[in-house]
Every structure is written in structure tokens, then in C-alpha cells.
Amino acid sequence: MKIVVVYVYPLNGSGHYLELALRFLTSYHEYPSGLEHELLVVCNGAPVTEETKFLFESVPQVRFMTHDNSGYDCGAYQAAARSSPADLMVFFGASAYLRGPGWMA
Secondary structure, eight states, X not given: XXXXXXXXXXOSSOHHHHHHHHHHHHHHHXXXXXXXXXXXEXXXXXXXXXXXXXXXXXXXXXXXXXXXXXXXXXXHXXXXXXXXXXXXXXXXXXXXXXXXXXXXX
């Protein structure tokens, strides 16, 4: 089964979103999911930057896509779902973080 975890990362210039992404990444590494998956980072509102790639480079199976921010997070979720052949998708907004291991099992 192909599982894709989607994290929406708004790129509107606000440093607040960087802090939230760091919190998500810290919890992502601290608490293993329990299932093999790919992380898709949706850059919402601006193209993928080298800084964004550097930020998420610690995730082994990561890929990126750009969304125009129409529909905000829900629009990004819909765009990710339309472009993915995944059997299961798990969606996280910018303020999400993980609170324990096995969060996907």
C-alpha cells in the first residue's frame, strides 16, 4: 500500500510558518509513524525554494509540490490528492505536530 503524508507549508513570507514547520519536523523525527510512507510538502502560495528543500532534507522520502494557495489548506489537500496515486493520504496543516510514536499505525 502506498501511503503519502501531506504537510502544507505556507510560503507567504511569515517567519511564524518556519517555526511551525520546525516544530512539525522535530516531532516527525522524534515520533516514528509506524508505517512506511512518503512525505509530500505542499508549498502553498509560492514556488518551492532551496531553503525549503534544505529545511526538509532530513526526511528520507520527501518530495515537494507548489500550490497557488487557492482554497488555502483545503485547496492544497485537494491538489495533492488529485496528483497522487496513493492508496492512503494523511493531511497536516502548518500548525500540526505529532505527540507520540505509532501515530499512523
